[in-house]
Each structure stands twice: as structure tokens, then as C-alpha cells.
Amino acid sequence: MDNNIKISGEREWHKNLWHPFTQIKSSYPPQHIVNANGAILFRENGSPLIDAISSWWVTLHGHSNPYIAKAIFEQAKELEQVIFADFTHSQAERLAERLSKATGLQKLFFSDNGSTAVEVAIKIALQWWYNQGESRQQIIAFTGAYHGDTFGAMSIGERNLFNEPFEDMLFPVNRIPWPETWWGDTTIESREKESIKKLELLLETPTAALILEPLVQGAGGMRMVRPEFLQQLQKIINQSKTLLIADEVMVGFGRTGSLFASKRANISPDLMALSKGLTGGCLPMGVTMASQKIFNNFVEDDPRKTFWHGHSFTANPLGCAAANASLDLLENNPNAYLRFESRHLPHLKKIAQHPKIKRPRLIGTIAAFDLKTDSQDGYLNNAGKAIKRYALKHNVFIRPLGNVIYLLPPLCITDTQLEHCYKVINSSLDEI
Numbered sequence: 077m078d079n080n081i082k083i084s085g086e087r088e089w090h091k092n093l094w095h096p097f098t099q100i101k102s103s104y105p106p107q108h109i110v111n112a113n114g115a116i117l118f119r120e121n122g123s124p125l126i127d128a129i130s131s132w133w134v135t136l137h138g139h140s141n142p143y144i145a146k147a148i149f150e151q152a153k154e155l156e157q158v159i160f161a162d163f164t165h166s167q168a169e170r171l172a173e174r175l176s177k178a179t180g181l182q183k184l185f186f187s188d189n190g191s192t193a194v195e196v197a198i199k200i201a202l203q204w205w206y207n208q209g210e211s212r213q214q215i216i217a218f219t220g221a222y223h224g225d226t227f228g229a230m231s232i233g234e235r236n237l238f239n240e241p242f243e244d245m246l247f248p249v250n251r252i253p254w255p256e257t258w259w260g261d262t263t264i265e266s267r268e269k270e271s272i273k274k275l276e277l278l279l280e281t282p283t284a285a286l287i288l289e290p291l292v293q294g295a296g297g298m299r300m301v302r303p304e305f306l307q308q309l310q311k312i313i314n315q316s317k318t319l320l321i322a323d324e325v326m327v328g329f330g331r332t333g334s335l336f337a338s339k340r341a342n343i344s345p346d347l348m349a350l351s352k353g354l355t356g357g358c359l360p361m362g363v364t365m366a367s368q369k370i371f372n373n374f375v376e377d378d379p380r381k382t383f384w385h386g387h388s389f390t391a392n393p394l395g396c397a398a399a400n401a402s403l404d405l406l407e408n409n410p411n412a413y414l415r416f417e418s419r420h421l422p423h424l425k426k427i428a429q430h431p432k433i434k435r436p437r438l439i440g441t442i443a444a445f446d447l448k449t450d451s452q453d454g455y456l457n458n459a460g461k462a463i464k465r466y467a468l469k470h471n472v473f474i475r476p477l478g479n480v481i482y483l484l485p486p487l488c489i490t491d492t493q494l495e496h497c498y499k500v501i502n503s504s505l506d507e508i
């Protein structure tokens with residue numbers, strides 16, 4: 077255990093539950109949440125808690141949003157589920173039209189979560205080459221990448237303690253360094269050059285696709301890159317006709333201050349994976365957007381050229397209704413994400429002066445910095461645990477990634493709530 081801070085309302089572990097990403101031996105039992113509203117989680121026996129990381133980056137407009145709740149309720153009375161092979165429905169059609177327009181990618185393929193949206197993108201990319209009779213199997217990914225927990229997604233993600241037990245069963249991927257940057261970084265250009273050099277070397281082998289998390293690697297530590305780097309990357313891979321897959325599972329739907337990170341970075345992926353904020357974070361759903369060029373190579377008489385993939389809950393009407401309602405909210409109030417960066421800015425500037433922190437960085441709704449410690453930076457660094465515990469005691473929920481502290485709140489968080497989050501983190505730095 078990290079320290080002795082006691083939190084009221086902490087329960088024992090439930091005998092029938094197995095929690096995600098949790099080592100029961102070294103974790104505190106979970107808090108029981110009875111309801112939630114806006115940015116606030118209400119605990120069974122504790123004061124209201126600010127959800128400063130949008131419940132694993134999904135809750136976009138806030139919890140229990142009445143507009144989305146109503147859309148789900150209305151849809152549930154009409155059509156709750158229908159097989160999406162042989163049938164279609166209005167909510168799916170409307171969502172496809174809107175996301176095609178917003179992303180510039182004409183075709184939408186449904187799945188259930190972020191990992192499956194990525195799996196679909198990889199399978200489509202590989203089969204696209206297969207359908208043309210050209211065997212391209214190399215996939216290029218980045219160091220520090222995280223794309224989900226299914227086997228394909230694990231394969232392209234960074235090899236680390238999360239996937240070590242499966243290492244021998246993951247397919248090979250070639251990796252280039254992710255040239256992360258931060259405020260006051262003076263060596264970024266040389267690191268970007270190094271990355272590009274490695275890319276050019278790898279591209280000497282015909283490559284099916286390059287996959288990246290545009291602008292921000294999430295689970296890898298909220299590591300941000302410059303748009304110029306991504307633009308340069310795109311230019312280079314275009315020359316070898318390598319497909320570009322944008323994993324926007326975390327950064328999509330306004331998180332980087334633009335509706336999509338690819339748009340802010342000014343890159344044009346061939347495939348895009350979306351989930352998390354897609355339904356406003358209310359229901360699980362994933363989609364993979366594909367260009368018309370990609371789709372056309374799957375329209376063939378030869379049955380082997382069909383994309384034989386699908387999930388039972390494909391295009392679930394409730395999920396589609398939630399997603400359409402969430403898009404309404406984004407369209408009606410774009411300033412909620414366009415201006416979020418300026419809300420973080422004064423607070424992060426202040427905390428950036430603190431002697432215990434390094435590498436402050438900010439884009440859109442995502443603000444992050446690293447704690448200076450004597451141990452190695454990374455997920456296994458314990459420094460963030462005490463800060464998390466302190467914040468919880470002071471009614472703020474954060475979930476540091478090792479020694480990386482970040483805030484990624486719902487768009488609806490009030491100025492007072494946001495200020496409180498920064499105040500608590502600031503005082504935790506002084507006191508711990």
C-alpha cells in the first residue's frame with residue numbers, strides 16, 4: 077500500500093467480482109458509487125467526488141446527461157436491437173452519415189469497444205492488400221503505444237508487463253520512437269528526425285499500415301507530439317502507399333480541442349478507430365471509419381474478398397441513439413471543446429513552476445506532467461499512487477499513469493471544480 081490515508085466509504089472486495097487492471101493484493105477496495113451527475117460521482121458513504129479523468133476517458137458531456145438518457149429511453153421503446161446483417165435502421169444510417177461527413181471517411185463499420193475498433197482497422201488494412209494480390213504484412217507502430225487488450229491490439233501495442241504472458245503469441249510489429257514533447261523542450265527536432273530516419277529504413281520493406289494515436293499517446297503516459305511531425309510522417313508513408321490508421325479511441329470527439337485529432341494535426345488517415353466518447357461515454361460501442369478507396373477493394377464476386385467480420389451487437393440501436401445525441405451536443409456547443417485548452421492553461425502554467433514536476437504539456441482537454449522521482453519514469457513508478465490517494469481524500473478522482481499525473485475531465489466540469497482539482501494536486505505536491 078502506498079500510504080496511510082484513510083478514505084471513508086471504502087468497502088471490502090466483493091466475493092464475486094474481478095476488477096479490471098487491478099492487483100487486489102496491492103490495491104484499496106473500490107468505492108461504491110450510487111449515482112453520478114455532470115462531473116460528480118456520488119459515493120455511498122463519502123463526499124461527492126470530481127471525476128477528473130472522465131471515468132477512463134469516456135464520459136464526454138458529464139454523467140447521466142439528460143439529453144442522452146432521453147435519446148436512449150426513446151430508442152429503447154422503438155427498437156432495442158436487431159441483427160445488422162440483412163437489416164439496417166435509421167439511427168445507424170444517421171450516425172454513419174454524420175461521422176462520414178465529420179471524418180472525411182466514407183464508410184463506417186461497427187464493433188463494440190476501442191480494442192475491437194482497432195482490430196477491425198488492422199484486419200481491413202491487411203485484407204485490403206490481400207484483396208489486391210499483394211502480400212504486405214509489415215505493420216509499423218510506435219514505442220509506448222497502447223491500442224487495447226485483444227490479441228491484435230496487444231500485438232501492435234508496446235510490449236510491457238501488461239502483455240508479457242502472451243508475448244510469444246503476439247504477431248511481430250516494427251516500431252519507431254514516439255518523439256514526445258513538452259513545454260520548454262529544446263531537443264524535439266533531433267528526436268523527430270531520428271524517428272523519421274527509422275521509419276524510412278523500415279519502409280524499405282513493403283508495409284501494409286502504420287498505426288498511431290494522433291497527437292497524444294494515452295495509456296503510454298499522455299505523451300504528446302507536434303502536428304508537424306505527423307504531417308511529415310504522412311508525406312513519407314504516402315510515397316510507399318502504406319495505409320495510415322489513426323487510433324482516435326481516446327483523442328476523438330473534441331479531446332484535443334478539435335473534433336478529431338487527425339483534423340487538428342492536419343493528417344488524412346485511411347482508417348480511423350473510434351470509441352469511448354462516441355456515445356458520450358454512456359454505452360459501449362466502437363466504430364472503424366474507412367475511406368471509399370479501401371471499401372472499393374472489398375466489393376468483389378470472389379467470396380474470399382469479403383470482410384468476414386462482425387459482432388452480435390453490431391450497430392446496437394441504443395448505442396447509435398446515444399452517439400447521435402452526443403453528436404448533437406457537440407454540434408450545439410462546439411466551444412465546450414474548442415475553448416477547453418484555455419481553461420486548463422492558467423492552472424497548468426502555475427503548477428509548471430513547482431519544483432517537483434517536469435515536462436508539463438497540454439492539448440485541448442488533456443493536461444499532464446511528470447513527477448520528478450529517483451525511480452525510473454513509467455507505469456511501474458509508484459510516485460503517482462500517493463498523489464491519487466491524497467486527491468481521493470480531497471474529493472478528486474485521478475488515476476496517474478505511474479509518475480504521470482494528468483487531468484482529462486468531462487467537458488461539463490465547472491471552473492470551480494477544475495480549479496479545485498488543480499488546487500488539490502498542487503497541495504499534494506507540497507505535502508507528500
Ligand SMILES: Cc1ncc(COP(=O)(O)O)c(C=O)c1O
Binds near residue numbers: 189191192223325351
Ligand atoms: C488509444 C486507445 N486505443 C484503444 C483502446 C482500447 O479501448 P477499449 O478499452 O474500449 O477496448 C484504448 C483504451 O484506453 C485507447 O486509449
